[in-house]
Amino acid sequence: MRELLGGKGANLAEMANLGLPVPPGFTIPTSVCNYFYDHAKSYPKDLKAQVEKALAYVGKLTGKTFGDPNNPLLVSVRSGARASMPGMMDTVLNLGLNDETVEALAALSGDKRFAYDSYRRFITMYSDVVIGFEHHHFEEILDTYKDSKGHVLDTDLTAEDWVEIVDQYKDAVRKETGEDFPQDPHAQLWGAIGAVFGSWMNARAVTYRQLHAIPESWGTAVNVQAMVFGNMGETSATGVAFTRNPSTGAKQLYGEFLINAQGEDVVAGIRTPQEITEAARKDSGSDKPSMEAAMPDAFKELTRIYTLLEKHYRDMQDLEFTVEQGKLWMLQTRSGKRTAKAALRIAVDLANEGLISRKDAVLRVDPASLDQLLHPTIDPAAKRDVIATGLPASPGAASGEIVFSSDEAAKLQADGRKVILVRVETSPEDIHGMHAAEGILTTRGGMTSHAAVVARGMGKPCVSGAGTIRVDYGRGLMTAGGRSFKAGDVITIDGGVGQVLAGRMPMLEPELADEFGTLMGWADEVRKLKVRANADTPEDARVAIKFGGEGIGLCRTEHMFFEETRIRTVREMILADDEQKRRAALAKLLPMQRADFVELFEIMQGLPVTIRLLDPPLHEFLPHTQAEIEEVARAMETDPRKLADRARDLSEFNPMLGFRGCRLAIVYPEIAEMQARAIFEAAIVVNKRTGKAVVPEVMVPLVATKAEFDMIKARIDATAQSVMRDQGAQIKYEVGTMIELPRAALMAGEIAKTAEFFSFGTNDLTQTTYGISRDDAGSFLGAYVSRGILEIDPFISLDRDGVGELVKIGVERGRKTRSGLKVGICGEHGGDPASVTFCHEIGLNYVSCSPYRVPIARLAAAQAALGKKAEGQA
Incomplete structure (x- = not known):
């Protein structure tokens, strides 16, 4: 009750x-x-x-x-x-x-x-x-x-x-x-x-x-x-105990007590508490008697009761008790709070002891808590000098020297130095700096800002939206709480709680105990949803495999374009005056893209790989400041005025809704052709090399109409035929689309006539449904949640009633046209347990999330299959 x-x-x-x-x-x-x-x-x-x-x-x-x-x-x-x-x-x-x-x-x-x-x-x-x-x-x-x-x-x-x-x-x-x-x-x-x-x-x-x-x-x-009184002299006491160790999960009575005290004395820490068991007293080196020695009768009764309660509740219990003049009284029992490490061990041990079933064990661990196990964390014994607080955008902790530019981050990392990239906000052109940094700190942006999404995908800690911090790029200075920090000063960020700390903090490296593999194996036995990873690099793909990913649900090819060795060629392509020059630049990019896909296909060993064609606006690849323009112009041996004019021509008031996605492939079909050729040639290479059939899934982004999709698919199909003729080999492939506009969800039945799979891009679908830019929403979404207008930030957990309804409509209409339509999601929601539950309920085939969230999605999918509601749902 x-x-x-x-x-x-x-x-x-x-x-x-x-x-x-x-x-x-x-x-x-x-x-x-x-x-x-x-x-x-x-x-x-x-x-x-x-x-x-x-x-x-x-x-x-x-x-x-x-x-x-x-x-x-x-x-x-x-x-x-x-x-x-x-x-x-x-x-x-x-x-x-x-x-x-x-x-x-x-x-x-x-x-x-x-x-x-x-x-x-x-x-x-x-x-x-x-x-x-x-x-x-x-x-x-x-x-x-x-x-x-x-x-x-x-x-x-x-x-x-x-x-x-x-x-x-x-x-x-x-x-x-x-x-x-x-x-x-x-x-x-x-x-x-x-x-x-x-x-x-x-x-x-x-x-x-x-x-x-x-x-x-x-x-x-x-x-x-x-009332019963623990402060009635030396035969009275009060204490708190756990039936198992809440930090490690070890099967041992764990707790403290105080003689001649009331409950608040234990909590307040005014007096040093004593150990309950004699074994714990010896381990701690305390010279004060344990409860076992000082109050043997009360200890014996406590042991009887805690054993009974753990069997009755079939879980580790957190107990409060008072001894009044030798008599033990129980004041509380409840399921004890525990670390993720302890939760795994306790769940597996209880199942092995026969107190619970394996399915119960799967239900006992909070999927979101697994983040604690997958990233370095600050030693809990360390003293924290907190200088600012932002959003806990990507878990884990990191220390390093402050750098204010991505180029500087890459340079220092190459010299073997550890850095924290500090930016007002990040953009795709910061990808090399983000990759080089130990962690990312931004003063703007929400939980699904560019910095947050990319950092989670890379498994790097990130604190975003730390609005009390001021960054002065010109002076190379960061101010927070009346204190100033210059480039080269060391700070620490804790992406699990959103804290920014002065100085270098001692870290604890993650450890995956045997219980992790055991519980995840039990979870995989019951889940229906497949779990893929959003992976753009070989490193991402290897992490995805390590954590049990069953394929790549989103490979964002633009991240490959930003690499330092390629960006110059990409800029040549953008600056080209005509198609012939564009194709010449693309010909230089082709072998690079093909090599990327060969490596990804080999790592995934026949597992599905969904590759999204180029999505972001072209202006994001161009330099913006006058100094950057002149530097790039010198390197490319071109007129800086021409570069500046082209950057101006491509700039947009609202690029999220502008010249991007499939619109690029409509206007510049040669870009899509190059990418498709690289994909198909790579598939043939890997097929021959490994003997395992690679079936690439080519995904067209941001479609609103069937006509857009059909025009691009025709180019992809023609390229596939050309490659197969040239190589004298046959390949299987699928062409599908990313549903990230409300119109596409509503027109899914029509689009599915030619699209062979759907992947819902719920990041952009949330933006376009709400009319909210996720990068700017941090200034007001918090107020919406705190005032009850929204139950939760819709960029963190999928909005079931609005965005979710569009996904549901898209699935139903798409499958009405094409009964076997494969459908997944690849937005950040793919790693959110409540969103995974929703995806299971509406019959999706898979979710795709950042590699480091794959275990979270696997466990959440298993709990959804077992009928568990996400926390907070009725």
């Missing part, structure tokens, strides 16, 4: 039903939270009576009465959402204490010091959570008092000291608020309930939900539970 009771409430009820020692209590369900926000922060009219009745029943079970000055029931008030949100919402302990009941607690426990210590804790927590008087004010009072008495530790304070401190705390509240600290336990209770419901919408909780795709509509429950 997690949806109604929240995770904490449901698990407390479950432990109680199992007969485990759980302090009695009750849960105000999540539905009341929704009512609270729908009705101006008020409650259903019958709630108060129900709470009073539940309190009375808890009192009956404990033999105490809430608010009784002689034998008071004290309670904790805790949050509990459906999904675990550790530390994001508020808690109040020791509720019910006041000037009278504290004396009763002292008398009943025989320990006045304990009673007043508990009272001051309650005042501190209640004032912070409910009244809004922050706890640091109380810390200052306590520190001043200890200094005046010459005490170092809280344990040095006597009962009389705590009485005086409590009086000072109450005086501080009175001065701050103009009112006495509330003495009525019932008023305290409703204040705490309101504060816990209110914390559902605090800033940290909202941010956490956005980061973890937890819907606001879920709400939180409130759990009211009888």
